[in-house]
Amino acid sequence: MTNHWKDIKNADVVLVMGANPAENHPCGFKWALEARDERGAQIVTVDPRYTRTSAVADRHLQIRPGSDIAMLGGFIRKILDEDLHHEEYVRLHTNASFIVQEGFGFDNGLFSGFDAATSAYDKTSWDYERGSDGYVRRDMTLEHPRCVFQILRNHYARYTPETVAQIAGCSAEDFSRVADIICSTGTADRVGTIMYAVGWTMHTVGSQIIRTAAIMQLLLGNIGRPGGGINALRGHANVQGATDHAIVAGILPGYLRVPAPHQESLSAHLADSTPEPLVPDTVNYWGNYPKFFVSQMKAWFGDTVGPENDFGYHYLAKPADDSTWLSMWDQAFKGRLKGIIALGFNALLAGPDVPRLLEAMKNLEWQVIIDPFMLDSAEFWRAPGVNPEEVATEVLYMPATHWIERAGSFTNSGRWAQWKEKAIDPPGDVRSDTWILSELAWRVKELYQEEGGAYHEPILNLQWNYLNPREPTLEELAREINGYDLTTGRLLPSFAGLRDDGTTSSGNWLYSGSFTEEGNMMARRGTADPSGMGFHHDWGFSWPVNRRVLYNRASADGDGQPWDSTRPGIRWTGREWIGDVPDYGRTTPPDQAGAFIMTEEGVARLFTTYLNDGPIPEHYEPVESPSPNILHDDVAVNPAIHWYDGVREALADRADYPYACTIYRVVEREHFVTSNVARLVELMPDFFVEVPHGLAAEKGIENGERVRVWSARGEVEGVAIVTKRIKPLTVNGETCWTIGIPVHWGFKGITHGSMANNLTPFVGDANTSCPEFKAFLVNLERA
């Protein structure tokens, strides 16, 4: 989240799209209801299904799975066409005025620079035009034909209500009724927020859907303001913390970069990773990258690294291939992966294309599963359709503590790290993750010590200095993450003190300030809220530096005064900024630098070279779609996605698989773990299939009967919930039905049921590789 849970109460419009917070985030969702009931805010849901969130929303718009960019692009067109944007904000706080060099273009579904042979873009032509001073040229009138503002206007001119309606399957009138609400916040006295989740990320255009939303929010002047922002709702209690600490491939903790093979020295890595300012008036905070990186190396390798050995840079792997979920299992599928250690996830149920995943798992020599529960993954050899005699994989199961059985921190969606206490003791001889991982580390270290081995330095030099090095406490780890001034041995008060000369350490610069000499900031429980804005600076710790709303400098105008004095983020008093912890120097005058201190532009990017599949978002169809791409069917799907061997050829034909399908969770369950919780199983016992009322009538399916659903990968079978909450859509002139499937079932636990991911395709987003769980094709019949 750019903002945080409680801040949603400050909104005038709450767009819920790609999320179902009443279902998946019921506690946080109360703040949307608070905005509705206390401020008169309007809640709008845009979703393939009428959900439990829709049940309490003011308006619901049903769209086809995978039509999000078309819908959001339609909002952008309306904003630009009808001048509904927040003009002063856009001029001041975005790169609307930046001029893009000649040669950039977009034609028939492709941006300039596409190489069909590699399915990749050469992004040179997407760059800005530079002046003689080396900085980007700007046109503050926003009229230059190559300025970003005009590029946007031209690009989205095609997204008329009629076109959007044809793609999404709604009527142009329904689109406009919702668009009128969504586009109403481009003024100083109104603010709109967006709540989204994996309904956006889990597409082959996932990153670009979120970009489209960000562009819309920037045009409306909603980023950085209380009650605004673009808010990712995370799916587990600590998934934000896990992300911050690099659970995803391609980053190191704190969103630092994994070294690349061509970066043969520390200086080469730092040069590639440290941006140069593009305008004279930018803070360009990522310019501090070397301090964050070197301090992280010091946290990991301690005194064994220094300037003389590039701070241990050579200890790090520099992978040529990505190790995203899909690539990892593709390697296993091809027999190139020997074993896997799995902590905290149920791989078999969590990934797409279970039949393929089962083949991949069979190819492993061994699997180690570390979890509180005996997972489906741990017994994949007993999965339906698998003959145990044909599986040679050795599976080792280690029962580990559940989070309720240990202390530690959770970082919630709103970036609040909150310390929790242990509630109960673990049963029997169950060990903590820290014990298990420490033992693993020590036993590998000891093996190297005893037997030697090629390039043992990274292993032997890895620091494990804890009071009990066989099981460090979570407080010790939190201090290490916070970081130290190594010259004094004192905990750092914030990342402002980090150095790139080896005199400071920090496991994750974003969490610097979370555990200081004053104590564990994450354990704070002060409820004071003097501004009434819901910042609660004395409660827990919000990264970075306890800031509650990111980019909050943009909540104020050029003079540093809040756009809306009744909802101030920060305010310039003439000497300093007050309010939230400023996203700006506390005493830096408002005209000194751009509001967006993390960008080399100093402003927010409506147009960017950072993504792989285009500088501005374009609608592409899901890889399996019930409709051609009516904008450019020659380039129907995202041209920059990676195709794993054999996947493209096996995609479904829409003649044989006529129905759009999407998968999701229900509130009674939490992913797969609650299959072990009897009282929750009682609430939602069985796997089911949501079938639209009209389609059920067509197929002779009665409510409560069993149905079979199959895709080009596999099939599921369960009870039909026949519902009017999913209406027929008219997509490009043809009737389109949508089927809904929940994800929570497997063959372990109290209740068993079909695995939803039997159906989903093995393909992912062009930037993150996040699988396209949310839109694919199926067929359906009575079982």
Add this chain to the structure above:
Amino acid sequence: MPQLPGSSLAVKRISASPDPAPSIRTAGPEFAKLIDISRCIGCKGCEVACKEWNELKIEPTRNFGSFQSHQDLSADTWLLMRFTEIEVDGDLQWLIKKDACMHCEEPGCLYACPAPGAIVQYENGIVDFNPDKCIGCQLCISGCPFDVPRFSAETHKVYKCNMCVDRVEVGLEPACVKTCPTNAITWGTKDDMVALAEQKVDRLKDRGFENATLYDPAGVGGTHMMYVVPHGDRLVDYDLPEDPTAAPGALAALAGLKQLGMGVMGLGLLGTALHYLKYGPEVADEEASDPASPEPGSGPDAENT
């Protein structure tokens, strides 16, 4: 929520018994639970909280083509979220309603109960069943205008929500209120809850729900579980009776007698009369003489589902 006082559980009415003398009653406040249907997301957290607190058994459920967990209330399920799809002016609405005992001010169950002390109404408004004194006759089920109490074939007693009377007694809110993540359920004095409900109804009207209303039906003297209903003109779709009364038909007349001073005699007569009318004298006699073991399946539960 402000800290509530503990409730003394002074008794207002007891089944098949004279009302306690006013001299031993106290003047504590009446409490009420207010359910704002427009804030309810149907998460069923209240269902779990109810079962946990009251140590109710887990029932083997099956999906029957609904998001609803159980088909119906039962002796082990005192609270049930019901899900109904309707159309209002062409727009779909998914009605999600928490179904449980209404705790009527004029409790039809208590009036119908022939077993002394099996049903008690406290001055705070809670209507509580006492299984120790329940004879399993199921007249309370007939007497309830909301079809809430449920007979257990296992224990031969009737059960329903007791508003977590043991929590309320010590100043806590009922478990369902405590657990509700969206503050759709609030708890307080009846006066405060009615005032809050009126604000909520006004807000709903501002949002375009012109038929929004407070459901606190006068026919049962008002209830201690009340609803803010967005579509007040569609009560039947929420499974809420339009005009429930504590004492339909003959019961009403006898209840009237009670008000006139016939007291418990009238009620006792009523119980016997009703029983006689419905099942004849043998059953009534048998139940009266052997309260511990009525015949399984002899009750009228099937007619009341």
